[in-house]
Amino acid sequence: MKGFVLKEFLHIFRDRRTMLILFGMPIVQVLLFGFAITNEINNAQIAILDESKDEMTLAITDKILSSGYFHLASVLTDRNQIEPAFREGVIKEVVIFEPNFSQRFGKENQAHMQIITDASDPNTANLLYNYTNAIIRDYTSKSTQLATPPIQIGIETTMQYNPELKGVFMFVPGTITILLMLISAMMTSISIAREKELGTLEVLLVSPLKPWQIIIGKVIPYILLSFINAVIILVLAYSVFAMPVRGSLVLLLLESILFIVMALSLGIFISTVSKTQQQAMMLSMFVLMLPTILLSGFIFPIENMPLPLQIISNINPSRWFIIIIKNIMLKGLGFGYFWKETLILVAMALFFVAMSVKKFNIRLSK
């Protein structure tokens, strides 16, 4: 048994590709997701068309530009310039003030602005609109406080758990999930498929080793390495991106181990249905990677998906694990809040183990 684990480590350490996937990928992924792929807005290029140029419009413009989110790329003087400005592709938003802005505001207690965004990228457009809107609302609420306040409902928004809306907070749980899934499931399925291809699995099965010993021997190194990886990602997230762990760290690690075991049993299951390494790789890619990224709520919110996809996402283990880590890391919740999700993962792990053992035995008796 000890020899088996040792041999498995030798396989891993001798294969440069495997090593690269194991240790290069987590770091690259976290940094990529953290820095490059971001939902935040910094220095978005905007244009302003001010048809009244009074103290109020200037004050609002000033406030928008000093927020740090926007950068004034050009000042327009005519509505006909809006369309060409967007076409150049630099400007993402145009803010328009109607003529006689502050006069109207004084007389009729309301004035009109228009915000036009480049919605060829809908996410950015939406964000820009929301940011601008927030700034203007802030301005009006402050200025009306000075004057006699009309009856209005003041809305105060708090972004609970992630007040600065940091993208990293969203990506780290997703990245941990993807990586654990990839390393655990794909690597084990490939390594077992490789033994099948080489014919060594046959020799192992003829040996006095029991099938469960073979499986455990295969899996132990990957549990260890995946766990180390999870820790690396957490440390990176904590030190580089100041990602908090508000709940229990022990609980987080335990849940990670549960997820790793689940992914490994899935990997074993995949290897029992595939004959070659190629097949195992393709299966892992399509069955695991895509749903993990697309159907887990990692990037696209599940609530917004069409009903069939929502139903399918239920059988995606990553979905439940992401809920668990978000609950622990961001909300600081205890086990009582996600025992259901945990139970689902346990059930999935048991299911895959049972299926693989069954498959293994069928293979043996033929």
Added chain:
Amino acid sequence: MQTPDLIKQNEPNHVIEVNNMVKKFGDFVANDKLSFFVRQGEIFGFLGANGAGKTTAMKILCGLSAPTSGEINVAGFDVYRQTDLIKKNIGYMSQKFSLYEDLTIRENFRFYGGIYGLKNAEIKERIAYLLNRLGLMHAADKVLKEIPLGWKQKLAFSVAIMHRPKIVFLDEPTGGVDPVTRRQFWELIYEAANDGLTVFVTTHYMDEAEYCERVSIMVDGRIEALDTPARLREKYQAASMNEVFLKLARIKKSES
């Protein structure tokens, strides 16, 4: 069928005894009442075309698969209840030579030795003995990838007999190897058999059948002939084992 009268029950020097072994997959009968024995130290050839049921029978003998019915004894143990003991006492070499390409020769030996529960000192001693016999001691720390196919095959055989099994099962051990290397490989087998090892070998190279002491020929799940190569040639009035095989297949066809 001339086998049953040859069998004497529980002969002390019979390391494999098979009586009326049947294996069915649903309606398909892969092994139809096989009966034969193998003596200790014998080189027993298990011949047949692909799909004749050789592999199925061998898997049962190795404890990998349960027979449907029949009495089967391997290395003195019962195939139904004592597969663990059987596994400890047999060696197996697959047609793919099944060694780890990214490990060195020594690491491969150590790994397989460990699996069979050999102690470290014993492993060292066996590595030294087996590699010296092959004249490969100098290459012990080479990664297997760098080693030519013919050597790999001999190494795979040495690994299979490392734990001193009573019987070694060779599943088409000479596939893809040139005739000269094949010849050398058989010398290795003879040497091991001289030391008292029983060799059970499947092959579809009929020229190799000549090297065996006795051969059985399977056609469509039955053993159609079993004797020494010389007597089989005599009986079927054939110049070579290949001819024996062809004649058998022809007889079988005209029957059905």
